[in-house]
Amino acid sequence: MPGAGRRAEPSLDRLDAAVADCRACPRxxxxxxxxxxxxxxxxxxxxYWARPVPGxxxxxxxxxxxxxxxAAHGGNRTGRMFTGDRSGDVLYAALHRLGLAGQAEAVSRDDGMRLRGVRVTAPVHCAPPANRPTPGERDTCRPWLVREIGLLRPTxxxxxxxxAFGWQAVLPALAASGYRLPRPRPRFAHGARVLLPAExxxxxxELFGCYHVSQRNTFTGRLTPGMLGDVLxxxxxxxxxxxATP
Incomplete structure (x- = not known):
């Protein structure tokens, strides 16, 4: 388990540096x-960055x-989450329309992108073959997400x-971070909205569900810009x- 036995990093910068050095999953x-x-x-x-990609x-x-x-040729290439691939193009364009990103495109770590009040991350920090991490890899990476949420918790x-994959990964991380989950645990759905009290x-x-910004979803119209914008x-x-209201 990454970071086992260490004290929690006192800042996101240090956490991000530790994430980028992780070699816990051989595959x-x-x-x-x-x-x-x-x-x-x-x-x-x-x-290519070719290392774990921090938030x-x-x-x-x-x-x-x-x-x-x-993505193998997105974040794994650029070293920044959702940067350099079509999924990121959709997400950052949506954030920009809402005034939460300084620009609509993210192409590299030094392109000047700034997010306003928003952070992006993932439950698995390494690019997986066929974009499919295993449940074991998801669970091995979970402590990083728990620490990230813990450091963000004041704000x-x-x-x-x-x-759905992210939803299943996030729920136990939120429980470990001090949020109380309802029973039964909420199921993933686009537009789902669940209030989680703090312990x-x-x-x-407030937890929101949204279809992933994958090419499969955006090209087929399962997720439209309007649907994404409404959730965000x-x-x-x-x-x-x-x-902002578009």
């Missing part, structure tokens, strides 16, 4: 590094968006989960963030 390590060596013709000459966004974010895992008010003192959290806008308002 994922082999795959991400092989993709980095072989690359893709469209990215000839690109120096991205300010340390005082009120809204957290959780996906699945970095975090809402969380959007993109897809003891502290603010509760509701979550931003729940988080107390000013969200």
């Amino acid at each position: 994922l390590v082999e795959w991400r590094e092989r993709v980095g060596r072989e690359g893709r013709r469209a990215y000839a000459g690109w120096d 991205f966004g300010p340390p005082d974010a009120a809204l957290l968006v959780v996906g699945l895992a970095p 975090l008010r809402a969380l959007v989960v993109l897809g 003891g003192d502290g603010h509760g959290l 806008r509701a979550a931003a308002r729940a988080a107390g963030l000013p969200a």
